[in-house]
Amino acid sequence: xxxxxxxxxRALNSESGAWALAIAxxxxxxxxxxxxxxxxxxxxxxxxxxxxxxxSGFILSFVICSGLAFxxxxxxxxxxxxxLSAEGWQPVWQAMYDSAFWRVVQFHHTxxxxxxxxxxxxxxxxxxxxxxxVSQYRRRIQTWFNxxxxxxxxxxxxxxxxxxNLRG
Amino acid sequence: MEQHTVRRxxxxxxxxxxxxxxxxxxxAFSWLLLDTILKWSLERTLGTLNGAEVNIERVDHxxxxxxxxxxxxxxxxxxxxxxxRVAIGELRGELNWEQLLLxxxxxxxxxxxxxxxxxxxESTGEVYQLPSKEQMGGWLGxxxxxxxxxxxxxxxxxxxxxxxxxTAVAEAKESFGEQKERVQDVLSKLPSKETxxxxxxxxxxxTESEIETPAQxxxxxxxxxxxxEKFAEDRQAIEEFKEVVGGAVDELKTQMEKVKAAPKRDLDxxxxxxxxNSDGLSEITAVLFGDQARRWADYMLLAYEQLAPxxxxxxxxxxxxxxxxxxIWFSFTGSDAPPDFLIKKARTExxxxxxxxxxxxxxxxxxxxxxxxxxxxxxxxxNNALWSSLQLNGEMALTATGFDARQEWRVQxxxxxxxxxxxxxxxxxxxxxxxLDSEGNVALxxxxxxxNATLRLADMVIEASAENQWAAVIAxxxxxxxxxxxxxxxKGALMDPDFSxxxxxxxxxxxxxxxxxxxxxxxxxxxLRQRLTSEADGFxxxxxxxxxxxxxxxxxxxxxEARLQEMLEMKLQNQLEDKxxxxxxxxxxxx
Numbered sequence: 001x002x003x004x005x006x007x008x009x010r011a012l013n014s015e016s017g018a019w020a021l022a023i024a025x026x027x028x029x030x031x032x033x034x035x036x037x038x039x040x041x042x043x044x045x046x047x048x049x050x051x052x053x054x055x056s057g058f059i060l061s062f063v064i065c066s067g068l069a070f071x072x073x074x075x076x077x078x079x080x081x082x083x084l085s086a087e088g089w090q091p092v093w094q095a096m097y098d099s100a101f102w103r104v105v106q107f108h109h110t111x112x113x114x115x116x117x118x119x120x121x122x123x124x125x126x127x128x129x130x131x132x133x134v135s136q137y138r139r140r141i142q143t144w145f146n147x148x149x150x151x152x153x154x155x156x157x158x159x160x161x162x163x164x165n166l167r168g
Numbered sequence: 169m170e171q172h173t174v175r176r177x178x179x180x181x182x183x184x185x186x187x188x189x190x191x192x193x194x195x196a197f198s199w200l201l202l203d204t205i206l207k208w209s210l211e212r213t214l215g216t217l218n219g220a221e222v223n224i225e226r227v228d229h230x231x232x233x234x235x236x237x238x239x240x241x242x243x244x245x246x247x248x249x250x251x252x253r254v255a256i257g258e259l260r261g262e263l264n265w266e267q268l269l270l271x272x273x274x275x276x277x278x279x280x281x282x283x284x285x286x287x288x289x290e291s292t293g294e295v296y297q298l299p300s301k302e303q304m305g306g307w308l309g310x311x312x313x314x315x316x317x318x319x320x321x322x323x324x325x326x327x328x329x330x331x332x333x334x335t336a337v338a339e340a341k342e343s344f345g346e347q348k349e350r351v352q353d354v355l356s357k358l359p360s361k362e363t364x365x366x367x368x369x370x371x372x373x374x375t376e377s378e379i380e381t382p383a384q385x386x387x388x389x390x391x392x393x394x395x396x397e398k399f400a401e402d403r404q405a406i407e408e409f410k411e412v413v414g415g416a417v418d419e420l421k422t423q424m425e426k427v428k429a430a431p432k433r434d435l436d437x438x439x440x441x442x443x444x445n446s447d448g449l450s451e452i453t454a455v456l457f458g459d460q461a462r463r464w465a466d467y468m469l470l471a472y473e474q475l476a477p478x479x480x481x482x483x484x485x486x487x488x489x490x491x492x493x494x495x496i497w498f499s500f501t502g503s504d505a506p507p508d509f510l511i512k513k514a515r516t517e518x519x520x521x522x523x524x525x526x527x528x529x530x531x532x533x534x535x536x537x538x539x540x541x542x543x544x545x546x547x548x549x550x551n552n553a554l555w556s557s558l559q560l561n562g563e564m565a566l567t568a569t570g571f572d573a574r575q576e577w578r579v580q581x582x583x584x585x586x587x588x589x590x591x592x593x594x595x596x597x598x599x600x601x602x603x604l605d606s607e608g609n610v611a612l613x614x615x616x617x618x619x620n621a622t623l624r625l626a627d628m629v630i631e632a633s634a635e636n637q638w639a640a641v642i643a644x645x646x647x648x649x650x651x652x653x654x655x656x657x658x659k660g661a662l663m664d665p666d667f668s669x670x671x672x673x674x675x676x677x678x679x680x681x682x683x684x685x686x687x688x689x690x691x692x693x694x695x696l697r698q699r700l701t702s703e704a705d706g707f708x709x710x711x712x713x714x715x716x717x718x719x720x721x722x723x724x725x726x727x728x729e730a731r732l733q734e735m736l737e738m739k740l741q742n743q744l745e746d747k748x749x750x751x752x753x754x755x756x757x758x759x
Contacts, residue, residue: 045190049183077495084498097500103271111495 018138022130024054028061029126030119033069033076035112039105072118073111080114203227210238218253220244221293234263244293245286252289257282257519261511272506278514278532281524332437333430333700337707340423344711347416351718354409359402364728367402370395371735399736406729413722420715427707431700438696439686453654453671456589456597456646461623461656461669464606507535523554536565542573556581570615577621578607584625595639597632597646599625610658617665619658626651641684645677 031044048058069076084093096102106112198205207227214222225240238259245253259280267274374388374395501508511532518525527547533539542565549558557580564573582604589597608621628650632643652671660666 042191046184046187049187049190050180051178051183052180073495081496090500093498094500094502098270098502098505100269103269108498108500109495110498114495 018131018134019127020052021054021057021134022127024048024057025061025130026123026127027053028058028063029065030116030123032062032065032067033072033119034115035109036066038112040116069115072115076111076114076118078114079118080110080112083113083117084108084110202229206236214241214243215296218243218246219297220246220249220253220295223293234265234268236261236263242287242289242293244289244295246295246297248286249293249295250289252287252293253285255282255284255287256280267506271508273509274506275511276513278511279516280514281517283516283518285518331434331700333427333434333703336423336426336430337703340420340427340707340711343419343423344714347419347718348714350412351409351416351721354405354412355721357405358409358725359405359728359732361724361728363402364731367395367399367735368731396736399732403729403732403736406725406732410722410725410729413718413725417715417718417722420711420718424708424711424715427704431697431704434700435693435697438693453669453673456642456673457623457654457669458667460587460589461654461667464623465658465665465667501535501538503538505538507533507538509533509535510539521554523549523552525549525558527560534566537567541565554583555579564612571612572614573612574609575611575619576609580605582606589630594635595632595642596634597630597643600629600631602626602628602630608656608658615661617658617660621656621658623654623656624651625654628652641681642677645673645680649673 027044027048031041034041047053048055083089093108096107203226206229207224210227211222211224221244223240223242224238226238228237228239229235230237239257241254241256241259242252243254243256245251259278261275261278264272264274264276371392374392377388499508512530514529514532516527516529518527525547526549527545530544531539531541532543536542542563544563545561547558547560549555551557557578559579560575560577562573562575564571584599584602584604587599587602589599603626605624605626606621608619610617610619610621612618630646630649632646634640634643652673654669654671654673657668658665659668
């Protein structure tokens with residue numbers, strides 16, 4: 001975990017694009033919120049690995065959001081239930097239900113659909129907020145942060161050694 | 169210095185390799201662990217459908233054709249977790265690939281062998297959904313305790329019964345006392361023998377004395393008239409006495425008869441009250457044959473009792489998947505779409521003792537309305553070790569209102585060998601050998617049973633033993649049975665059928681038990697009879713003399729009355745006049 005944090009800090013302090021980090025957080029969030037053994041997660045994993053998305057941010061986001069998902073499952077279920085029960089959408093669902101592709105996607109599972117819809121709805125917000133935070137960190141906080149006594153002290157311990165090794 | 173920046177590609181090609189490796193690893197794990205995953209999934213799904221723990225020994229799969237083989241399935245009976253509702257030796261089914269990709273489980277052919285019902289489990293199974301109390305306390309299992317045989321002791325009956333003998337004796341004694349007093353009252357007014365004799369002497373003197381003159385004649389007539397007045401008074405007293413004594417004698421004779429009859433009446437009443445209290449005796453057929461009939465019914469109603477609840481639960485999404493934490497799988501199957509689950513054909517081999525019964529099924533599903541056809545089943549078996557002929561046909565369908573089904577069966581020449589009816593210590597009974605014929609039909613409408621069946625047992629040899637006297641009577645009666653016809657009515661809800669068994673055995677045993685009960689009480693009844701008879705005889709002995717005395721008194725009174733009557737009817741005047749005339753003739757003649 002220390003290694004993961006160190007990698008994230010390194011990414012924050014590196015020249016990696018802020019969007020790369022923001023998208024990593026978003027992809028990690030979607031994969032963390034939705035049930036793991038679903039086909040769409042393979043697609044997300046493919047995107048995260050194939051494109052230059054920051055993997056440390058992706059993994060950290062996935063771990064944190066997986067933990068949050070346990071708390072949010074009832075909400076996901078309620079949202080999924082409401083969507084799948086909506087009268088106006090029944091023809092769509094029936095058509096999708098008759099399709100092998102969508103059955104494999106398992107859209108008809110309340111938590112799967114609810115968590116995916118909430119994740120996708122939250123994705124732009126998280127992306128913009130993440131981009132802004134990373135930018136602000138690099139612009140304002142990074143220099144000030146490095147001058148802090150506590151940071152200076154930390155540089156003397158193991159965490160800094162890991163961080164330095166990564167750098168090296 | 170000019171800086172050259174190289175724009176990196178948006179793609180990270182090594183990442184694609186990593187992705188492929190990850191996918192390959194997942195596929196490899198799934199491949200290797202597929203059987204285990206299937207085993208867990210089946211145990212969990214079937215356990216939810218069954219409402220209790222399901223254990224599977226092994227699951228194997230084959231890709232072409234897509235086949236699943238399951239071995240050693242044990243489905244816990246939620247009502248009796250120490251037993252399996254059904255145990256299946258082997259189960260093999262071929263899945264349709266195309267339908268599977270559409271999320272439908274369509275089995276072309278399923279073969280299941282080694283199916284047994286009610287087999288003991290190695291360990292108690294976990295129950296996920298507790299059955300209701302009504303289901304647990306069903307129609308059987310209470311057994312002999314339902315037959316509460318008890319007979320009141322003679323002392324208990326004596327407390328309840330109002331004995332007539334002592335009352336009759338007491339009333340008779342009181343009546344004797346009263347009548348004696350009345351007799352005593354009139355006895356003093358009764359003219360004594362001496363008085364009567366004195367009257368006779370006076371009359372004799374009057375008639376025999378010499379009369380010389382008409383004046384003497386007048387005197388005599390006067391005296392006789394005075395005597396007659398006395399006679400009349402005394403005769404009145406005698407008549408009064410006779411009336412009182414006669415009434416007393418009649419009354420006392422009546423009382424005496426009552427006292428003599430009272431012991432018999434009391435004994436009859438005691439016998440009447442000493443009827444055997446036989447609550448539940450009318451259910452003796454159900455108690456004795458209930459457990460075994462239930463076992464037979466388990467096979468006969470297997471389709472309903474085992475398969476129907478599971479199909480019903482499988483149609484209920486909320487029962488299969490709890491909503492919290494796990495979500496719900498919605499089904500958007502159209503009314504004309506193929507069912508989500510379908511076994512087109514199945515052959516199941518039920519192991520019944522040493523014999524195997526093949527049952528052929530068609531269209532097993534929980535979505536009969538979509539399929540447009542019911543699930544049908546047919547069993548045939550002839551000339552094997554257990555029976556000479558067996559035919560069973562039926563069909564069932566799950567509709568919006570519940571289960572609709574019907575079933576008919578006819579089984580002949582079932583060889584029953586050492587079939588235990590009751591293993592309880594108070595009454596153990598085993599059919600050593602018998603031939604069973606049975607036929608019946610049952611319908612299920614809106615999940616409610618309605619049907620009847622007959623079970624004819626012939627050439628029966630029963631071995632029975634018992635602890636107490638009543639059970640011993642039952643045991644004796646059972647051992648004497650050679651044939652027995654049992655009628656069974658099947659009513660009630662799908663998962664809680666109510667079987668009522670009845671036969672002539674109830675009446676036969678009732679009579680035997682009643683006779684045995686009276687035999688058992690005969691000693692005490694004899695003592696009671698002796699006591700009552702002695703009481704009555706004692707009274708009769710004591711008061712018979714008094715009655716005789718009164719009767720004698722009545723005789724005396726009648727005698728005295730007769731004598732008085734005779735004297736009253738005497739024509740004294742004529743006699744005296746004749747005497748005077750004779751006298752006068754003598755005087756005149758001599759002159």
